Each structure stands twice: as structure tokens, then as C-alpha cells.
Ligand code: HEM
Ligand code: SF4
């Protein structure tokens with residue numbers, strides 16, 4: 092899916108081509124399934140037509156009008172593929188009629204060593220370099236690397252369905268799927284195929300988040316599905332619960348709470364009564380501790396990691412020792428203290444593992460206070476978006492001769508216009524130029540009216556198709572890292588342009604780093620630096636190592 | 646960090662294949678040279694001398710390919726082979742070896758004749774300017790990075806200075822004396838335009854401390870809100886000085902190439918003439 096054409100022949104001004112292409116992609120929805128398999132399609136539905144679907148019945152008219160642009164309805168023919176394992180899908184599907192079959196093929200058995208998880212492992216290293224934490228990311232293993240070229244990025248899958256390899260399941264009317272991968276920004280772990288001609292409501296992430304927040308019934312429904320389909324699979328790969336008996340796991344399934352956090356939401360606050368242990372399901376959470384006048388970041392958690400274990404273990408600590416805040420949208424599993432104690436009684440081995448985790452956490456907090464610079468670095472990393480980055484361009488200013496060959500090479504490979512500027516945040520000797528990070532959760536994709544900006548495939552490169560970009564600046568305004576620049580094309584929109592509002596106006600196009608993915612070469616900025624000062628990093632560990640003036644293979 | 650870091654991509658930089666290659670070639674050349682001294686005279690026109698000359702010419706040609714790569718890369722990096730760093734390394738070591746071979750070819754004597762004299766002088770100049778550039782490229786980035794907290798693009802400095810001046814004028818316009826007077830007399834003239842000054846080579850802060858003394862003295866007599874105004878003004882002043890430091894120090898990084906590149910091109914042409922003349926006459 093998302094098989095966008097790669098030839099970049101630009102339509103001459105006034106030509107109908109762009110209109111045709113916009114017609115072809117008339118919405119970003121139909122690009123799911125590579126424009127094949129859709130029999131009928133409608134979008135921008137009225138409130139009354141939305142209300143005919145069960146999933147929208149709980150909502151008031153004003154709310155439905157607001158989310159309508161993010162909803163479409165499509166009838167798919169038999170055997171159409173909605174997504175395959177490893178695909179990024181930023182929407183959830185609700186089955187109105189028909190059947191969708193879900194299968195699980197690619198992930199090898201549980202013992203397959205993962206090749207290089209991108210972030211969690213590194214973060215683990217930052218925390219305490221404790222092997223136990225590593226086990227927490229076991230099931231987020233690499234599932235697919237499309238080619239050995241440097242511009243593909245290894246990635247981890249979300250667990251939407253806990254299915255054994257080769258097995259499948261069928262979903263019928265009234266079922267919702269795809270939401271776990273969509274909301275967490277991780278690739279799908281299963282393949283979805285339309286089993287008989289089916290009508291599906293397709294809901295994009297922003298609408299889904301709003302809907303979940305607005306309706307406790309939907310939240311309960313999504314949560315119940317998550318508990319049923321994936322919770323156990325996620326818990327089973329954590330060191331805490333990996334060897335637990337089924338009875339314990341069932342008890343756990345019943346008793347946990349699922350929490351959805353918006354960015355910057357306080358999950359627990361230092362000094363308040365501690366009452367649970369938490370697992371990060373998706374997103375990022377930072378842990379802060381009071382330190383002299385202010386607060387200091389001591390740790391940074393991503394998917395599969397726990398917090399709250401220290402307070403749970405040491406009975407003298409009845410209050411939180413840290414504050415936990417979501418850095419972005421995050422999904423958290425809360426295991427209440429009473430339930431946890433019950434589980435420990437049933438399976439005492441849990442406590443041992445917990446002690447080890449607590450020891451590494453305490454060490455880490457102490458370490459942060461001793462090494463304020465490292466803590467500041469982590470803070471910078473979080474705020475400069477490094478933790479979001481799948482591919483981060485950094486320049487070592489100690490060796491960079493300011494020759495600008497990197498910028499020239501980028502321009503030369505991109506029609507004379509460089510996709511980044513050699514300016515940006517600086518940390519010690521490292522400059523982080525304004526170049527796309529190819530974020531794990533690319534907020535720039537949200538709201539593009541034509542779907543011109545997208546992840547081009549499983550390699551996680553976020554790219555803009557300038558043939559269908561209408562230059563509205565939505566992506567440039569959404570990107571937190573100023574990685575997208577709007578360029579005038581020197582032409583105006585033709586008189587028969589749709590949307591009509593654009594007719595006769597100057598035509599702009601959004602431009603950003605595409606990791607040189609169209610060139611068939613490694614990133615030109617890196618390979619053309621004569622002093623190897625320009626590097627692309629894929630992990631926090633590489634960043635810290637660089638700060639410590641070690642060198643990293645680019 | 647323990648066991649995991651070894652598994653990762655972090656490596657201490659060891660010698661590169663090109664460095665090892667040149668170490669071997671240099672050792673071999675030295676061995677040949679010793680044999681030459683033992684077995685024969687040190688002359689340009691015997692077999693040994695011709696070998697040094699041909700080897701030097703070949704290195705010269707290969708070294709000049711770096712310039713070709715950089716030019717080609719500017720219109721399409723699709724045709725730029727390999728990474729840029731090995732090319733640069735090859736250039737540096739090859740260029741240095743060229744100098745050695747040129748001296749061996751001339752028998753460590755000043756050559757006679759105008760063409761040969763020019764060749765010798767240009768070869769020496771190109772190689773030495775290359776060494777100077779190499780040194781500048783090592784030294785200046787470190788100085789800029791450790792001494793200054795801002796990083797700025799050389800070409801953007803003039804427009805950024807205009808911006809700073811604009812902000813300073815806005816700031817001064819809302820101040821009263823003595824800040825107004827201090828700003829107009831002491832600060833604004835400095836913000837006029839980018840000013841390269843030699844002092845940055847020795848003191849990267851550009852003599853900021855003496856200005857700060859004056860400013861602190863003034864500050865003592867001001868109420869809190871005016872202190873803040875003065876601070877704002879001084880931070881603009883400091884930024885401007887840092888930009889001047891970048892302007893001063895980044896400039897030789899660009900300019901030295903004008904001492905290196907043209908002579909290397911003339912050298913190439915003269916070497917061709919030299920080879921043709923040796924074989925024809
Ligand atoms: C032997 C004769 C030499 C020739 C013909 C030569 C020629 C050139 C050329 C054509 C360039 C490219 C300039 C550009 O693209 O803008 C260059 C750059 C340079 N040369 Fe040489 N050069 C020679 C010797 C040397 C030596 C001996 C050194 C020092 C060891 C040296 C150091 C450099 C450096 C540092 C650069 C800049 C490279 C970069 O930053 O990419 N050169 N030289
Ligand atoms: S454009 Fe911005 S938000 Fe989008 S992937 Fe790049 S850095 Fe992230």
C-alpha cells in the first residue's frame with residue numbers, strides 16, 4: 092500500500108494533470124489499499140448520515156460536524172488488502188457490513204533475536220544499562236526492513252492482535268480495528284484483508300482521540316478490545332509478568348485501568364499518595380524529581396517500560412518520589428496497588444524482578460543528581476525531539492569546516508533546492524540542523540487535506556508528494572521542529588482548480604528532507620561531508636556517545 | 646554503560662585504509678630512495694629521477710580530482726562516487742607525498758631554468774598552502790565551538806547583524822538616559838555592520854570584558870527595570886560580537902582556498918608542459 096508513483100514529472104501550469112491527480116487521490120483514504128479495491132467511497136458526510144452508523148450514535152451534532160472531515164466510508168471489494176504487517180496506518184476501521192480477515196505471518200517465533208530496536212533499547216541503556224529492562228522490549232522486535240539502503244529505518248510493530256503465527260481471525264459488523272497501531276503511531280502487526288464485500292467507516296487518529304475522550308462508552312469499548320486482543324501479549328513480554336500462570340494473567344486483565352494521556356498531562360505527582368504501578372503502552376513519559384529550586388528530569392520512558400515500582404516496594408514510601416508527565420499522546424496501563432499485592436502473593440517471583448527494577452531506578456535517579464549534565468542532555472533530547480526521531484541529522488562543530496557541501500549536495504539531489512538549513516539547536520559541540528527527523532509520530536501528517544505528506548512505506552520515511560501538495564502550509568505549521576519550508580513555485584493555480592479557493596493564487600509547495608529516498612543513494616548530506624562531521628543518528632545512545640566525543644559510524 | 650555499548654555502532658576512530666595505504670607507500674618510497682643513494686646519483690634525468698617525477702605527476706593529477714568531485718557534486722551528487730571523506734584523505738596524504746616526491750625528483754636542489762623554477766615554486770606553494778589550510782580547518786572549528794555559544798551561517802551574518810541593530814534601536818528608543826546615551830554612543834556604532842577584527846584570533850570574546858566593566862559600573866546606579874533594559878541591550882551586543890568572531894574566523898576557512906586552488910591549477914598545466922617538453926626535447 093501507499094505505492095506512490097515516484098516519477099516527479101511536474102504538470103505545467105494550467106494543465107489538468109494536477110486536478111486529475113487530486114481526483115485520483117481525491118482523499119487520502121483511497122490511497123489505503125493503493126487505490127485498488129474501493130467500489131464506492133464517500134467523505135465529508137453530513138451529521139445525519141454519520142448518525143446512521145452505530146459508532147457515532149452517542150455523539151451530539153456539533154461534535155460530529157467537527158470530526159466529519161476526518162471520517163470516510165468506503166465499500167471494499169472482496170480480497171482487497173487494507174494493510175499488511177509493518178504498514179503505518181493512521182486510521183481505525185469500523186466494520187459496518189461484511190467481514191475482514193486478520194492474519195499474522197511475518198513475525199517469527201518468540202525467540203527470534205530482534206535486530207535493532209530503535210529507541211527503547213537505547214533508552215534502557217541511558218537508564219541503567221540493566222539487562223532486565225531490555226527484556227521489556229522483547230516483543231517490539233523488528234519485523235521488516237525493506238532494503239539495506241541507509242534510508243530505510245528499522246522499526247518495531249504494535250501488537251494489535253495477540254495471534255499465533257499463521258493463525259487468523261475474522262471481524263464482522265460492529266467491530267473496530269487498526270486503532271491501536273493508529274493511536275500509538277507504530278506499524279501494524281497484522282494483515283487485514285476484506286473477506287467478503289464490506290462497508291467500512293474509516294476514522295483518522297485526531298477524530299478517534301476526540302471520540303474516545305468524549306464518550307466513555309467508546310473508551311470502554313476500545314479499552315475492552317485492547318484488553319481482549321493485546322494486553323496480555325504486551326504484559327507477557329515484560330520481565331515482570333513473563334513467567335506468570337494464566338490465572339494470574341486473567342486476574343490482571345480484569346483489574347487494570349487503561350489511561351489515555353494528552354501531551355503534557357501529569358500522570359503522577361511527586362508527594363501525592365502512591366497507589367499503583369504503571370506500564371507505558373505507547374508514547375513517551377518523562378520522570379522528574381525535585382532538585383534544589385526546580386525539577387530535574389531523571390528518566391524517560393517509552394513503550395514497554397514501568398514506573399512506580401520503587402514506591403510500591405518500599406512501604407515507608409507512601410508518596411510518589413517522582414512526577415510523571417506524558418511528553419506526547421501516551422497510553423498507560425495502571426495496575427492498582429491492591430491488585431498488584433494480590434498478584435505478588437500468588438506469584439512471589441514478581442517481587443524479585445521488581446526489586447531489580449527498583450534498584451536500577453534508584454541508581455538512575457542518583458546518577459542524574461550526580462551528573463547534572465547527563466540529565467540536562469536527556470532533557471534537551473526530549474525537547475529537541477531527538478527521542479521522536481527515526482533519523483536525526485547532527486553535525487559535529489568541532490570538525491565541521493563550514494564548507495556547506497552538505498547543503499549543496501542536498502540541493503543537487505533535490506532539483507536545486509536544499510531540504511535543510513545548517514542552522515538549529517546546539518548542544519555542546521553538536522548542531523542539530525533543521526532537517527526532518529522522520530518522527531515516530533509525525534504530527535505533520537495530521538490535517539493535510541490531500542494526503543500529499545505521508546509515510547511513503549514501511550521504511551518510515553516521511554515524504555511530500557509535490558504533485559498533489561496544494562501548498563496550504565498545514566504541515567509546515569504543525570511540524571514542531573521547523574523541518575518543513577514553503578516555497579513559491581512561481582506559478583499560479585489554474586482557473587479550473589479544485590478547491591476553488593486556490594484559483595488564480597500563487598502556487599506554493601511544501602518541501603522537506605525525504606532522506607534522499609528517491610535517489611537510490613545514501614543521504615547525500617552525510618556522504619558528501621568531506622570531514623564526516625554530518626551524521627544521521629537513529630538513537631539516543633549514539634547522541635550521548637557523540638556528546639562524550641566518541642565517534643559514531645555514520 | 647557496560648556490555649551493550651560495545652555491541653553498538655560506537656567506535657574509537659582508528660587509522661583508515663587510506664592512511665595505512667599511504668604509510669606503506671611512503672615507507673616504500675623511502676626504501677627506493679635509500680637504494681637510489683646507494684646505487685646511483687640523485688638526478689632528475691636518470692631512471693630513478695624519472696620514476697619520482699612520474700609518480701609525483703600521477704599524485705598531482707589524483708589530488709586535483711578532489712576539486713572535480715566537489716564541482717560535479719554541486720550539480721548532481723548522483724555522480725559523486727564514494728563518500729567525500731576518503732577523497733579528502735587521499736588528497737591530503739597524496740598532496741603531502743607529492744611534495745616529497747617533487748623534492749626527490751629535483752634532487753633536493755633548486756632547479757635551473759624558468760619553467761623548472763616555476764614548477765618548483767608553485768609545487769612548494771600549493772603544498773604549503775594546503776598544509777596551512779589543513780591546519781586552519783582543524784584549528785578554527787575547535788576555536789569557534791569551544792569559545793562561542795552560538796553557531797551561525799557565514800552568509801547570513803550581514804542580514805542577522807541588521808536584525809540585531811534593528812532590535813537594539815527599538816530597545817534604545819524606549820530607554821532614557823543614561824542608557825540611551827550609552828546605547829547610542831557605545832553600542833550602536835558597534836552594531837553597524839559585520840566587523841572582522843584580528844583580536845578574535847587571540848581573544849574569541851573580542852575584548853568583551855572591558856565593555857562589560859563599563860556596563861556593570863553603569864548598572865550599579867540604575868533601578869531594577871532599567872537594569873533589565875541595559876541587560877537586554879548588552880545581550881544583543883554580545884551576540885553581535887559572537888557574530889563578528891564567526892565572521893572573522895570563518896572567513897579564512899573560505900579565503901585560503903584562493904591561495905591554494907588557482908596555483909594548483911597553474912601547476913597542473915605547467916606539469917603537462919614540463920612532461921611534453923622533456924619527452925620532445
Ligand atoms: C599536490 C598538489 C595539490 C593540488 C593539485 C591540490 C588541489 C586542490 C584542489 C583542486 C582542491 C579543491 C578545492 C575546491 O574544490 O574548492 C584542494 C583542496 C584542498 N587541499 Fe589541495 N592540492 C594539492 C596539495 C595539497 C596538500 C599538500 C594539502 C595539505 C596536506 C592540501 C590540502 C587541501 C585541503 C585541506 C583542501 C580542502 C579540501 C576540503 O575541505 O574538501 N592540498 N586542493
Ligand atoms: S516534518 Fe516535522 S513532524 Fe514531520 S516527521 Fe519531519 S520533523 Fe517530524
Ligand code: SF4
Nearest residue numbers: 501604606607614616
Ligand atoms: S537526507 Fe537527503 S534530503 Fe535529507 S537533508 Fe540529507 S541530503 Fe537532504
Ligand code: SF4
Nearest residue numbers: 491492494495497620
Ligand atoms: S559538509 Fe560537513 S564540513 Fe561541510 S558544512 Fe556540512 S557538515 Fe560541515
